[in-house]
Structures are given as C-alpha cells and as structure tokens.
Amino acid sequence: MWSFEQDSRERVADTGLADKLHKATVETSLKKTNALIAKMPHWQQLRERARQVKLHTLTHLDRYLRQFVQAAEANGATVAWADTGADACRQVVDIAQSSNVKRVAKAKSMTGEEIEVNRALQRAGIEPVETDLGEMICQLAGEPPSHVTAPIIQWSMEEVARLFKSRGIIDEIPNGIDGRADPAVRALNAARLTDAARRALREKFLTADMGISGANFAVAESGTLVLVENEANIRLSTMLPPVHVAVVGIDKLIPKLADLATFLSLLPVAATGQQQSGYVSLIHRPYAKLHIILLDNGRMRLLADAQHHDLLSCIRCGACMNVCPVYRHVSGHGYHSIYPGPIGAVLTPHLRAEEHYKQLPFASSLCGACAEICPVMIPLDERLLQWRDRIVKAGGRPRSEAAAFAAWAYLMQHPRLYRAVRPPAGLAHAAAGMLGPGGRWKATRELPPLAAETFADWWKKNHA
Amino acid sequence: MLDRKIEDIARIVGSMTPAAYPDPAAFPAVNGDLADVFEAALNALCGPDDDQPAVVRVTDTTEAIKTLVELCADVPPTEIIWQDTSPGESRDAEPVLPRDHAIGITGAVALIAATGSVVLELPSALAGRASLLVDRHIVIASRDQLLPDLAALYHGLSQRVETGDCPPIQVCITGCSRTADIEKMLVVPAHGPRQVQVILSDEPIDWAVLHRGAASLH
Numbered sequence: 001m002w003s004f005e006q007d008s009r010e011r012v013a014d015t016g017l018a019d020k021l022h023k024a025t026v027e028t029s030l031k032k033t034n035a036l037i038a039k040m041p042h043w044q045q046l047r048e049r050a051r052q053v054k055l056h057t058l059t060h061l062d063r064y065l066r067q068f069v070q071a072a073e074a075n076g077a078t079v080a081w082a083d084t085g086a087d088a089c090r091q092v093v094d095i096a097q098s099s100n101v102k103r104v105a106k107a108k109s110m111t112g113e114e115i116e117v118n119r120a121l122q123r124a125g126i127e128p129v130e131t132d133l134g135e136m137i138c139q140l141a142g143e144p145p146s147h148v149t150a151p152i153i154q155w156s157m158e159e160v161a162r163l164f165k166s167r168g169i170i171d172e173i174p175n176g177i178d179g180r181a182d183p184a185v186r187a188l189n190a191a192r193l194t195d196a197a198r199r200a201l202r203e204k205f206l207t208a209d210m211g212i213s214g215a216n217f218a219v220a221e222s223g224t225l226v227l228v229e230n231e232a233n234i235r236l237s238t239m240l241p242p243v244h245v246a247v248v249g250i251d252k253l254i255p256k257l258a259d260l261a262t263f264l265s266l267l268p269v270a271a272t273g274q275q276q277s278g279y280v281s282l283i284h285r286p287y288a289k290l291h292i293i294l295l296d297n298g299r300m301r302l303l304a305d306a307q308h309h310d311l312l313s314c315i316r317c318g319a320c321m322n323v324c325p326v327y328r329h330v331s332g333h334g335y336h337s338i339y340p341g342p343i344g345a346v347l348t349p350h351l352r353a354e355e356h357y358k359q360l361p362f363a364s365s366l367c368g369a370c371a372e373i374c375p376v377m378i379p380l381d382e383r384l385l386q387w388r389d390r391i392v393k394a395g396g397r398p399r400s401e402a403a404a405f406a407a408w409a410y411l412m413q414h415p416r417l418y419r420a421v422r423p424p425a426g427l428a429h430a431a432a433g434m435l436g437p438g439g440r441w442k443a444t445r446e447l448p449p450l451a452a453e454t455f456a457d458w459w460k461k462n463h464a
Numbered sequence: 465m466l467d468r469k470i471e472d473i474a475r476i477v478g479s480m481t482p483a484a485y486p487d488p489a490a491f492p493a494v495n496g497d498l499a500d501v502f503e504a505a506l507n508a509l510c511g512p513d514d515d516q517p518a519v520v521r522v523t524d525t526t527e528a529i530k531t532l533v534e535l536c537a538d539v540p541p542t543e544i545i546w547q548d549t550s551p552g553e554s555r556d557a558e559p560v561l562p563r564d565h566a567i568g569i570t571g572a573v574a575l576i577a578a579t580g581s582v583v584l585e586l587p588s589a590l591a592g593r594a595s596l597l598v599d600r601h602i603v604i605a606s607r608d609q610l611l612p613d614l615a616a617l618y619h620g621l622s623q624r625v626e627t628g629d630c631p632p633i634q635v636c637i638t639g640c641s642r643t644a645d646i647e648k649m650l651v652v653p654a655h656g657p658r659q660v661q662v663i664l665s666d667e668p669i670d671w672a673v674l675h676r677g678a679a680s681l682h
Contacts, residue, residue, distance in 0.1 A: 042491060045489050048486075058480075061473050061477055190646045230644075231641055232657075235592065239596070258488065265614055279636070280636040282634040300472065
C-alpha cells in the first residue's frame with residue numbers, strides 16, 4: 001500500500017521543492033489574495049452568502065438539477081448523466097466517434113482530470129490536446145497537475161525549457177533561465193516559452209473537431225455553463241470546434257445568474273489574487289453542438305453524508321493549498337490524488353474507494369488556515385478531524401496508537417497519578433523516540449528540547 | 465436515466481434540513497465618476513510591455529472614428545477583423561476559416577467600472593473571433609454602457625432570464641490574455657489578445673456612421 005508518510009519523507013527532504021512552493025504561494029498568489037481581501041469590506045459577507053447559496057442548492061439539488069436540465073435542453077444542449085468516471089469517458093468517446101472526431105482541444109478541467117478522459121480518448125485513437133499552458137506541460141511530461149489552479153507549480157523555467165526542447169517546441173534552450181539569471185532576462189524567456197507554446201497549439205485549436213471542458217458553475221435558472229480562465233484557451237476550445245462536450249459535476253449547480261455576482265467576486269481573488277479573471281464565458285445558447293454530461297462519480301454518496309455534504313460546495317480555487325504548510329512541503333503530487341491539499345485530503349477518501357486515501361486526513365497540522373481562507377467557508381479543519389475520528393473508530397489506525405492516546409488521556413485527567421508516574425523530563429524525551437507509537441509520532445516531528453525542571457516544580461519553588 | 469437519478473437525489477435531499485436561499489450581498493458603492501474608475505482599473509491590467517493607454521476618451525462618434533483610424537495606422541484592412549454590433553447587419557455572415565488578425569474591433573454591451581471589464585455578447589462563433597484570434601482587441605463603447613460592478617451585470621442578466629432574452633454567449637473580458645503558469649511570472653499574451661484598448665465615448669456611438677467613417681478599415 002502506498003504510504004503518505006514514507007512518500008512524503010522524500011519530498012520533505014527536498015528543500016528545493018519547499019522553496020519553490022513557498023515562492024509560488026506565500027510570496028505570490030497568497031500575497032495578492034490577501035492584499036485584495038484587505039480592500040474588500042464585503043469579503044466576509046460574500047463568503048457567508050456563498051456558503052448559504054451552496055448549502056441551499058445542495059439541500060434542493062433535485063429541484064435545481066431538474067431546472068437546469070430543462071433549461072439547457074430548451075437552449076439546444078443535449079444533457080446526459082454519468083454514474084462514474086468510466087461511464088462519462090465512454091459517453092465522451094461515443095460522442096467523439098459518432099462525430100468522426102480525430103482531435104480534441106481540451107480546456108483545463110479538474111473534472112476531466114478526475115475521470116482521466118485523455119486516457120480514454122487516446123485508447124480510442126483520438127488525440128486529446130491540453131491547451132492551458134500548465135496542463136499542456138503536464139501532458140507532454142506525462143504527469144498529473146500538482147495544484148488545481150497552478151498545474152506546474154513546482155516546475156522551474158529551466159525544466160520547462162528542457163521539456164520543450166526535447167519535444168521540438170523550441171530549437172535551443174535560451175540563456176539566462178536559471179534562478180540566478182537576471183530577472184528581466186528570465187521574464188523575456190518566460191514570454192519566449194509561452195509564445196512557442198502558443199504557436200504550437202494554434203494549429204491544434206484551428207483543426208480540432210471537438211472541444212472538451214468542465215464548468216466552474218452551471219446555472220439552473222437559465223441552463224448556462226460558466227467558464228472562468230485567464231489564457232483564452234477555454235474560449236478557443238469551446239467556441240471554435242463544431243462539437244463541445246462539457247463534463248460537469250453535479251456539485252457545480254447554482255440557482256441564479258445573479259449568484260455569479262457573489263461567486264465571481266470570490267473565486268478569482270481566492271484562486272489567483274485577481275480582482276477578476278481574464279475571461280468569464282457564459283454559454284447559454286451554444287452555437288456548437290453542445291453535450292452536457294452531468295457527473296456523479298461519488299458525489300451522490302457524499303451528498304447523503306449528513307456531516308460532510310458541504311464538501312460539495314468547493315469551487316476549486318486552490319486557496320487552501322496555498323495556505324497549507326503540509327501542501328507546501330509535499331506538493332500536490334504528495335497526495336496521490338488529483339485533488340490535493342486540505343480539500344483533497346477530505347474529498348478524496350469520499351470520492352475514491354482505495355483504502356490508502358484514508359491516510360490523507362492525517363496529512364494536516366490542523367492549523368485551520370484552510371478554513372480561514374476558504375471563499376465558501378468550508379470548515380476544512382473540522383472535516384479533517386471528523387475524518388480522523390471516523391477512521392480511528394473504524395479501526396483504521398494501529399491499536400498501539402489508540403492505547404497510547406487512551407493512557408495519555410487518563411493520565412491527564414488524574415494529576416496525582418500523572419505526578420507519580422512522570423519520569424524525569426530528559427528521560428521522557430528520550431523515551432518518546434523509542435516507544436512504539438511515540439517513535440512513529442516523533443519520526444515525522446521535531447520535539448523542542450525539554451526543560452530540566454517541570455513547570456509544576458518551577459512554580460512550587462518560585463511562587464508557592 | 466436522468467429522471468431516475470434526479471428521483472434518487474430527491475430522496476437523499478428529502479432527509480436533509482433545507483437551507484434557505486440568502487438575500488443578495490450588499491456590494492460597496494463604487495465612488496467617483498464611473499469612467500474614471502473604469503479607466504484606472506483597466507490601465508492597472510496592462511501587460512508588462514504595454515506602453516499605450518488602455519482607455520482613450522473621446523466625445524462622440526466622429527472623434528471615435530478619428531481615434532480608431534489612428535490606432536489602426538499601418539495595419540492593412542485585411543489584417544483587421546470586425547465583430548459588427550449594429551442591428552440587422554452582419555458582417556460575419558460568410559463562413560470563413562478562422563485565422564489570426566492583427567486587430568479585432570468590437571463594440572460592447574456593458575463596461576464594468578470596478579473591475580475594468582468589457583462585456584460582449586456573441587451572436588455567433590464567428591463573432592467571437594474579433595476578441596479572441598487577434599493581437600490587439602479594440603473596443604468602441606460609450607459612457608451610457610458603464611455599470612458600477614459585477615453585481616449590476618449579473619443581477620441584470622438574471623432579470624433577462626424571465627423575458628427569455630439571454631444572449632447566446634456572453635463573455636466578460638478583463639484585460640489581456642495572460643498566464644503565470646511558469647514560476648508565477650506574468651506573461652502576456654497567452655492564447656488571446658496581448659492588449660485590450662477601449663475607445664470610450666461620452667456620447668452613444670452611432671454605428672452606421674462609424675462604419676461609414678471607418679470604411680478604410682474594412
């Protein structure tokens with residue numbers, strides 16, 4: 001079984017990784033996000049409203065799904081249902097084959113990643129082309145994205161240049177791309193690499209027979225799909241090809257177009273520290289042949305979870321990843337899930353059956369920064385703790401750990417006994433590193449040095 | 465299949481405590497002249513190499529024509545693409561294989577002051593090209609199209625649902641096409657225009673006059 005603890009040890013040891021992630025989050029996105037929030041007196045009110053709209057939608061999801069389907073069909077779209085990712089992929093491939101599609105332009109979509117639609121298309125002999133710069137790089141490198149809004153967050157420019165050269169996208173690796181080079185030269189080189197990608201993808205856009213996207217929101221009252229981006233690749237993927245397939249999780253529903261005022265004031269701020277994203281497309285009456293595939297893939301099961309159904313209100317901004325000290329040390333790949341970070345740690349064990357995902361709720365320091373930044377106010381720290389409780393109660397953690405904590409709890413509640421059995425501090429420190437569960441606990445943590453004297457003794461001496 | 469699934473969801477939802485739909489959020493008032501707020505917001509979104517102002521203020525259609533011709537100087541008409549917004553007249557009726565142009569010229573249905581956004585309604589796929597497959601996107605708009613914020617835009621759109629008057633496709637464009645995927649370094653452009661420039665007229669634009677006056681750009 002894959003072990004988060006084992007796997008993350010290597011990632012944590014790679015201090016270069018933590019450096020890159022820190023720069024990309026704390027020093028850039030997060031800084032911009034916080035600066036904008038400071039200028040928004042209505043930030044809290046918007047968050048509260050967003051949470052309430054999502055909870056309202058989830059507790060009336062049947063009504064809003066029915067309304068959405070009716071409106072979208074009246075607008076000319078074909079709406080279908082997929083129970084699982086495999087089911088959705090089969091439908092996408094069927095649509096592609098019946099339209100004689102050879103090449104697909106793919107808009108960046110986490111739902112597309114979740115169902116692994118590229119693999120299904122390839123197996124059917126259809127070429128999927130990722131068109132977001134970061135996703136294109138992931139596809140060329142054959143690795144999954146590492147962040148929901150910044151897919152190649154831990155890649156250096158040098159690594160991108162080497163990849164582009166090996167794939168013939170650039171002829172030569174330009175000078176001045178390493179971290180020590182002149183920032184102005186590096187900026188120029190980032191533009192060069194982006195331009196090379198733009199040129200390589202342009203022809204693919206113009207010749208794609210089908211576009212595949214997700215949706216940031218699906219508006220029930222009007223049957224509208226809402227797509228948010230900065231690069232314009234989603235517009236190109238959804239508006240140029242004659243067929244557009246949108247794979248939309250049932251969690252994307254919102255009641256009204258007016259609700260976009262709330263969500264589109266929160267999402268770009270939380271995601272990228274932008275007041276507004278470059279392009280917000282509202283596809284109402286499509287001019288391409290539009291197929292909407294509504295995806296369950298575990299979401300209905302989660303909806304039925306009285307304690308956790310609010311995880312379906314996530315808008316995939318990635319802010320919880322940016323603030324998470326664990327994410328910033330192990331990266332998105334450390335979670336082995338397409339949804340990493342705090343939201344991934346609580347969502348993945350719901351959406352995926354594999355036992356090893358039950359380790360993810362333990363991949364947190366419970367600092368609560370995620371809950372504080374979450375634009376839709378999901379109490380992520382509580383959800384993490386509840387997952388731990390469930391897993392422990394189901395016997396999912398070693399018995400020795402449970403016994404140790406039970407003993408600890410008993411001692412803490414019985415001060416006389418505690419004082420009687422308490423070993424000298426130095427010995428306790430050494431013992432913590434040797435005992436079974438204590439050893440495991442200490443293996444991933446650094447204990448501060450213990451004082452020679454206990455606080456109780458010190459107090460007795462100085463204040464009694 | 466769909467109906468059956470929605471029935472299943474209805475059963476799940478039936479056991480949940482229903483949450484109420486909240487009142488609209490109160491957005492802070494946008495202070496100052498909306499045109500000034502818009503200009504400042506859009507200027508703040510210029511790309512790193514952009515040396516031209518993002519907003520050019522003019523008084524009327526005649527001045528808008530003059531400015532437009534100046535902005536398009538040295539660009540042959542074959543490299544200019546229009547998204548016609550004048551009613552009853554469609555300049556992209558002929559299906560042409562999409563290609564890149566140097567300049568795309570469009571109108572707008574609204575401008576959002578707080579965010580510096582330009583809102584377009586696209587009646588057809590081809591209409592989208594002028595704001596997408598171009599190096600520079602020039603928008604001709606007027607003061608009366610200014611809305612204070614996104615709340616005004618989306619609340620207004622919600623009201624249009626009831627009358628069945630929703631635009632087929634609406635795109636809200638805020639600045640140039642950009643990416644920061646590589647080391648979070650801002651790069652302009654990504655796949656779309658490198659620059660969005662708005663010619664903002666005090667008086668409403670007379671599109672028939674504008675097309676006649678800018679005939680050299682067609």
